Amino acid sequence: MSIGAGQLTYDEISAQAEALQSAWEQLQQQSDWVNKYIGNSAYEEVVFIGSGSSYYQALTMAATFRKWTGRSATAYPSSELFLFREQTLNVNKKLLIVGVSRSGESHEVIIALDSFKDVSNWDHCGITCHETSKMAQMTACLVSPLGKEKSTVMTKSLSSMTFMMQAAIAVAAGKANFTQELEQVLASDAVIVREADLSAKAWVQSHNFTRTVFLGMGAYGGLSLEACLKLKEMTCTWTEAYGTLEFRHGPKSIIEPGAQVVLLLSESAREYELKVAREMKGYGATLVIVTAAAGDDTAFADLVVEVGGASISDEARSVLYLPWIQYNGYYTAMKLGLNPDDPRNLTQFVEI
Incomplete structure (x- = not known):
């Protein structure tokens, strides 16, 4: 039976509470990721990169990271990293680059992560909704299991990935009040x-x-x-x-x-x-x-x-x-x- 116009989008917007809950549960299984990457104080700065909606949620992720951890974080469009590396980032700093991509197939994110193989003091990781995607195969990723979408526009994927990264940041910050705040968000x-x-x-x-x-x-x-x-x-x-x-x-x-x-x-x-x-x-x-x-x-x-x-x-x-x-x-x-x-x-x- 054919699906009516807009039905996919409507269903996906309406299912975001379940997607948040699933992301929350998945994070509990990926605590090692938090400790190794954004919870690792050896990095002088955490850089979130994405394209389109993924870049916009990267801005929220970076703002949350700065406020909750007191450590340096920025967000950039993926293309800035591989086309204007020296204008964008300091190659002498120890950086963690976090790729943000719903599909894990965004060419600009993948090219960006692949572009700094020659920079020994930069590491990378990611967050996506697709555990078998190209990005998930090339770097360690948080995965929002119910963030997957059939519609073109990002809705529950963006909500669940943003929430999941914030939950990871709360753990990295080591302050129980942030985790408790996110539990209130889940409940409401x-x-x-x-x-x-x-x-x-x-x-x-x-x-x-x-x-x-x-x-x-x-x-x-x-x-x-x-x-x-x-x-x-x-x-x-x-x-x-x-x-x-x-x-x-x-x-x-x-x-x-x-x-x-x-x-x-x-x-x-x-x-x-x-x-x-x-x-x-x-x-x-x-x-x-x-x-x-x-x-x-x-x-x-x-x-x-x-x-x-x-x-x-x-x-x-x-x-x-x-x-x-x-x-x-x-x-x-x-x-x-x-x-x-x-x-x-x-x-x-x-x-x-």
Whole structure:
């Protein structure tokens, strides 16, 4: 029996709670990986690399690593590493390069990992959803077992891989509170997914926008880029992403009535970010705020999406922001008569 347009994407977004739980259980079996790689203090810096969505989640991984371990970490597009090595990284430092790839077949990640065989003080590892992939064969990988997807766009794979790496970082940090925070995320994710489904569906059915801008800072900087890409991939519509406060320095000129601004609100910079949101509202934007908790300070928004977890860190809360973002892209695509399972010009991984 044929599968209807969008069914793969919908099912995969809806299954991310199970994918997170599976990743959590798998990590318990790969504790040696943590000790050998990101938990190894011999590395002066950990470098996460990926392409597209994988690069955006690498940004969140790096931000989490810096905050939770107090050690140096960065994230770069894979191509920067093999095309501009000296401009990107210090060849004299002892580095760990972490490849991030859902399929484990992304040509740019594989070429990047293969490109520094001549650098004796660099090591590599990875994270993927496919244990038999080329990347998994060339380097030791964490594997998100239920992150595998049939749809082109990344949804539960991104959520589960981000969560799994954060869980590994929590172990590497050696601080029980971070692990406890992630356990809270696990316990609440299924409910957040169901609520996001209902909220995004109602929102998309009752609104139309000429353009959408996603804003985020800190651990949510990478998420805002991912949110932008999700909507662009599924709907082929005009959308951009910026650092929240950076948006005020020129780009805000694009805001006018008919524009939608989606703010991924942190608790760390809540007051400052809400000042930007109020300013955009004043320019005529329709404002969505995705936040740990609504309050009197968010009452001016057109829609407030609560994901809970106000008592945990911004980093741990990251994956709870993803369901609404993903359903928003899905329902917008369906409203436009597009098939989010098979977006125009896209494939699951890019070949060079």
